[in-house]
Amino acid sequence: xxxxxxxxxxxxxxxxxxxxxxxxxxxxxxxxxxxxxxxxxxxxxxxxxxxxxxxxxxxxxxxxxxxxxxxxxxxxxxxxxxxxxxxxxxxxxxxxxxxxxxxxxxxxxxxxxxxxxxxxxxxxxxxxxxxxxxxxxxxxxxxxxxxxxxxxxxxxxxxxxxxxxxxxxxxxxxxxxxxxxxxxxxxxxxxxxxxxxxxxxxxxxxxxxxxxxxxxxxxxxxxxxxxxxxxxxxxxxxxxxxxxxxxxxxxxxxxxxxxxxxxxxxxxxxxxxxxxxxxxxxxxxxxxxxxxxxxxxxxxxxxxxxxxxxxxxxxxxxxxxxxxxxxxxxxxxxxxxxxxxxxxxxxxxxxxxxxxxxxxxxxxxxxxxxxxxxxxxxxxxxxxxxxxxxxxxxxxxxxxxxxxxxxxxxxxxxxxxxxxxxxxxxxxxxxxxxxxxxxxxxxxxxxxxxxxxxxxxxxxxxxxxxxxxxxxxxxxxxxxxxxxxxxxxxxxxxxxxxxxxxxxxxxxxxxxxxxxxxxxxxxxxxxxxxxxxxxxxxxxxxxxxxxxxxxxxxxxxxxxxxxxxxxxxxxxxxxxxxxxxxxxxxxxxxxxxxxxxxxxxxxxxxxxxxxxxxxxxxxxxxxxxxxxxxxxxxxxxxxxxx
Numbered sequence: 038x039x040x041x042x043x044x045x046x047x048x049x050x051x052x053x054x055x056x057x058x059x060x061x062x063x064x065x066x067x068x069x070x071x072x073x074x075x076x077x078x079x080x081x082x083x084x085x086x087x088x089x090x091x092x093x094x095x096x097x098x099x100x101x102x103x104x105x106x107x108x109x110x111x112x113x114x115x116x117x118x119x120x121x122x123x124x125x126x127x128x129x130x131x132x133x134x135x136x137x138x139x140x141x142x143x144x145x146x147x148x149x150x151x152x153x154x155x156x157x158x159x160x161x162x163x164x165x166x167x168x169x170x171x172x173x174x175x176x177x178x179x180x181x182x183x184x185x186x187x188x189x190x191x192x193x194x195x196x197x198x199x200x201x202x203x204x205x206x207x208x209x210x211x212x213x214x215x216x217x218x219x220x221x222x223x224x225x226x227x228x229x230x231x232x233x234x235x236x237x238x239x240x241x242x243x244x245x246x247x248x249x250x251x252x253x254x255x256x257x258x259x260x261x262x263x264x265x266x267x268x269x270x271x272x273x274x275x276x277x278x279x280x281x282x283x284x285x286x287x288x289x290x291x292x293x294x295x296x297x298x299x300x301x302x303x304x305x306x307x308x309x310x311x312x313x314x315x316x317x318x319x320x321x322x323x324x325x326x327x328x329x330x331x332x333x334x335x336x337x338x339x340x341x342x343x344x345x346x347x348x349x350x351x352x353x354x355x356x357x358x359x360x361x362x363x364x365x366x367x368x369x370x371x372x373x374x375x376x377x378x379x380x381x382x383x384x385x386x387x388x389x390x391x392x393x394x395x396x397x398x399x400x401x402x403x404x405x406x407x408x409x410x411x412x413x414x415x416x417x418x419x420x421x422x423x424x425x426x427x428x429x430x431x432x433x434x435x436x437x438x439x440x441x442x443x444x445x446x447x448x449x450x451x452x453x454x455x456x457x458x459x460x461x462x463x464x465x466x467x468x469x470x471x472x473x474x475x476x477x478x479x480x481x482x483x484x485x486x487x488x489x490x491x492x493x494x495x496x497x498x499x500x501x502x503x504x505x506x507x508x509x510x511x512x513x514x515x516x517x518x519x520x521x522x523x524x525x526x527x528x529x530x531x532x533x534x535x536x537x538x539x540x541x542x543x544x545x546x547x548x549x550x551x552x553x554x555x556x557x558x559x560x561x562x563x564x565x566x567x568x569x570x571x572x573x574x575x576x577x578x579x580x581x582x583x584x585x586x587x588x589x590x591x592x593x594x595x596x597x598x599x600x601x602x603x604x605x606x607x608x609x610x611x612x613x614x615x616x617x618x619x620x621x622x623x624x625x626x627x628x629x630x631x632x633x634x635x636x637x638x639x640x641x642x643x644x645x646x647x648x649x650x651x652x653x654x655x656x657x658x659x660x661x662x663x664x665x666x667x668x669x670x671x672x673x674x675x676x677x678x679x
Contacts, residue, residue: 040364040560041106042619044371048107050098056373058142058219060404061471062233063325066224068128070183074099075123076110082117082188089151089184090121097122099220100142102213106365113203114214116193122185122215128222132176135226135321136251139171142218142399144187145368146196151184162457163189164197164397164418165464166218175222189214195454197420197461199395200360207565210360210608213367218399225251226321228271233317233324235471236294236503237305239332239348243298248273248291248317271319278314279303291319304348305329305473307389310410312473329407329473333505335519335542335597338644343542345505345597347412347476353640354412354598355633356390357383357614358547361398362607364560364617368396376402378619379604380411386614386626387633392546392600395419395482397465406474414477414507414546414600415469417462421448421486428484432512434527439513441487449488458486459496466500478504479546483511483524491517510546520597522546526567530587532594542597545588550602550612551579553623558606558616566612567602577624584632592639 145163508518552566
């Protein structure tokens with residue numbers, strides 16, 4: 038039985054996933070801590086401050102979870118257990134007069150970070166990165182012991198968990214835990230760029246850059262002498278480059294948006310994913326980044342039907358549901374090349390979008406979507422208590438719309454869990470807000486832990502007025518957001534009379550899911566899918582018929598996008614376009630491309646390639662608290678790449 042992808046055999050245990058993990062904020066001095074660590078499992082998940090184990094049980098390859106084959110462990114962390122990691126760290130040259138920052142891409146679910154027996158930081162939340170200033174414990178250049186203590190209640194609590202389940206099966210997958218994204222150290226100046234917030238203003242032919250500054254020594258060490266400089270006293274220089282040629286430059290204060298003019302900007306599009314380079318200089322700190330000039334929204338086409346827009350023009354989102362699971366790595370890909378392969382293969386089949394389903398990926402995945410030209414629908418990660426079948430299962434076949442303010446019915450009776458979700462929503466938007474590929478936010482899916490979806494729309498709109506919002510994908514539509522989002526599995530996709538008066542763009546955000554079992558590529562004896570095929574040709578015929586006979590007429594009648602289930606097989610789900618090991622495409626590529634081209638042509642005919650006079654954005658922009666700083670552009674000739 039083949040269950041490993043081709044990249045797994047090339048894994049370097051000592052240096053897995055060696056690439057720089059944060060492509061939109063790059064510095065020169067960093068140290069990758071992925072590789073072989075020691076591990077131990079102990080009891081006592083409920084202990085506030087348990088002792089570090091005196092002995093270790095073996096080696097684990099970070100950043101693969103212990104449940105993943107590539108970790109070398111192969112054991113499930115239980116909710117009543119703790120998982121411990123250990124390694125030694127030595128930073129030659131120490132902090133070199135600046136600061137040392139320890140970054141974790143993601144640790145599932147709660148952890149403490151310990152250096153030489155002293156806790157230096159804690160974090161809760163299994164899908165988002167966090168950073169700890171370790172200048173004091175690690176900055177002397179000596180060798181030190183680094184320990185990470187992890188607890189993961191998985192699906193036994195209200196925390197965000199995605200599709201993980203301790204009792205996996207069907208659409209629920211093997212639960213994973215612990216460190217699952219890159220761990221790394223970075224040396225930065227005392228005063229440094231902590232975060233960039235980049236906002237393309239396409240219609241205004243400007244890009245807006247806000248620089249948030251990291252603490253000075255007196256900020257990080259309250260007892261130190263001296264006073265921290267205020268953000269208004271710090272001046273930063275921003276440089277925009279096109280293929281190495283400087284096209285804009287400005288100097289201004291940190292903490293406030295700076296606007297740089299870009300006359301006749303080169304627009305980012307899936308067919309032309311052009312990226313401008315960005316350099317930011319703040320005192321001794323220098324970081325590199327990039328951005329794409331594009332706008333997204335919903336507006337009427339020439340016939341008055343709401344359509345998804347890109348750069349002011351209607352665009353058909355031809356998307357695939359992407360779970361982001363790997364047979365040998367679970368949440369963690371075996372290599373960076375594996376991420377690229379999935380994106381490029383879907384583009385080669387004629388798709389222009391991926392819906393990242395109930396998972397926040399590593400920042401490198403979004404970088405590849407940015408540079409390769411793949412639109413991204415980004416789901417937030419669901420949490421909550423046990424889901425009631427009447428809420429999450431019955432609507433698959435029967436029309437059912439429930440008020441999501443009934444928190445207990447949706448498994449959201451815990452106020453702490455609801456507040457945690459809101460905080461993670463905020464953090465996810467900040468994390469991915471600079472990626473031009475990310476065009477749609479999806480806070481809730483099929484009622485899984487859904488609550489107060491209309492409030493989530495308001496929250497997302499305030500944080501990010503420039504993207505589209507699908508507030509309730511599938512069912513339990515509360516009437517908000519920018520999309521009427523349908524899931525269609527056990528009935529035909531048919532235009533409805535209500536489409537004629539719908540103010541939101543209409544999308545089928547999940548459908549299909551046709552399965553095909555290929556011997557040697559399956560996970561086990563079970564086969565989950567919504568229609569079974571016997572051969573590649575049978576599956577291809579069914580796929581083509583579905584799109585020509587059902588999706589096509591819906592596009593004619595106003596459909597703006599579709600999300601086919603799904604990119605790859607995942608465990609019991611054998612309904613992928615490719616096998617889980619990514620070695621076999623389960624449909625005929627030429628026919629899939631052909632039908633996607635046909636649908637794009639039908640869409641172009643339906644919108645008549647003419648816009649109504651006014652194209653509205655997804656929502657009215659929310660003005661910043663402080664007015665943007667308007668710098669004078671220094672001598673920098675504008676150059677537009679041909």
